[in-house]
Amino acid sequence: MTISTRDDDPVAPAGSAARRRVLAAGMTLFGTRGYNATSVAQIEEAAGLRPGSGGLYRHFASKRQLLEDGIREQLASQGELLDAIGDPALFAALPLTDRLAAVAGAALDRLASERDLNRIILRDLDRFPDLLDLVRAHEMARIQALFARWLPAQTERPPELDWDAVAAMLIGSISHFWLLQDIFGTHPSGLDAERYLRGVAETTARILDMAAPPSAEITP
Numbered sequence: 249m250t251i252s253t254r255d256d257d258p259v260a261p262a263g264s265a266a267r268r269r270v271l272a273a274g275m276t277l278f279g280t281r282g283y284n285a286t287s288v289a290q291i292e293e294a295a296g297l298r299p300g301s302g303g304l305y306r307h308f309a310s311k312r313q314l315l316e317d318g319i320r321e322q323l324a325s326q327g328e329l330l331d332a333i334g335d336p337a338l339f340a341a342l343p344l345t346d347r348l349a350a351v352a353g354a355a356l357d358r359l360a361s362e363r364d365l366n367r368i369i370l371r372d373l374d375r376f377p378d379l380l381d382l383v384r385a386h387e388m389a390r391i392q393a394l395f396a397r398w399l400p401a402q403t404e405r406p407p408e409l410d411w412d413a414v415a416a417m418l419i420g421s422i423s424h425f426w427l428l429q430d431i432f433g434t435h436p437s438g439l440d441a442e443r444y445l446r447g448v449a450e451t452t453a454r455i456l457d458m459a460a461p462p463s464a465e466i467t468p
Contacts, residue, residue, distance in 0.1 A: 267307040270295040274304075274311070275318040279364025283315060283372040312376075315368070319379055322365050323386045326358060344402060344456070349449035351398070352422055355391075356441060359426040366430070395419060399456075407459030414455075421448060 273294035277286040288311055289299040297303035308314040339347040359366060373380040395415035400406035425444055429435050435444070 264307070266295075266303075270297070270304055270307050271314060271318050271321070274314045275322070275364050275368075278315060278318070278372065279367040283311075283368065286311075315372075315376070316379060319365065319368070319382065322362060323383070326362070326387075345446075345449045345453045347402060347449075348452050349445045352418070352445045352448050353441070355419070355422050356426055356445065359423065363430065366426075370427075391419060392416060399452075403456050403460060405460045407456065407461060409459055418448065418452065 270291060274286070274291045277291055277294060281290075288304050291311070291314070292301060292303050293299040295303070304311070304314065308317065339350050342350060369380070369383055373383065392412065392415055395418060396411045399414060399418075400409075400411055425435060425441075429441075434440075439447075
């Protein structure tokens with residue numbers, strides 16, 4: 249089945265309270281157990297329905313349709329957060345290092361709030377290339393573009409850097425920190441999130457400062 253990836257319609261309607269319970273139960277089980285290891289009956293039971301009653305099919309055509317709708321709704325629910333991070337005035341009053349730490353912290357919090365979706369992406373979406381493309385277009389590409397625009401705007405004299413590459417480096421670093429935390433419970437380095445984010449912010453601020461072009465000299 250091919251899904252629509254129109255920019256103006258990334259999400260299916262929310263529907264009834266029962267549908268939302270089934271959707272939430274399914275996405276949680278997919279995240280904790282995996283798509284293949286989760287049965288329709290298990291989803292129905294977790295949603296408060298009689299297992300094997302076919303209650304899931306009153307709201308979704310299939311388990312696969314539930315997965316698609318769950319991904320679409322979770323992507324849409326993060327739109328406001330992305331827009332907020334992209335607001336140039338949001339952290340404008342903070343010093344550069346604090347500004348960088350705040351944005352990196354928002355990105356890490358977002359990964360935590362999307363735990364089930366992230367696990368599904370890593371574990372299950374290789375068998376659903378259309379859904380993987382949806383996540384790439386509406387999630388990964390959007391975040392990449394946002395960071396690549398935001399970073400050079402944080403200094404009055406932005407250096408001539410490959411901002412797409414810098415943004416990818418920072419996103420990858422934050423994502424990897426979250427991933428290892430999710431796998432081990434705590435990061436293997438022993439660093440907590442606050443200390444890690446401060447390190448990312450200080451390092452990035454120094455890179456921006458060292459790479460900045462020299463100030464124009466004023467001649468009499």
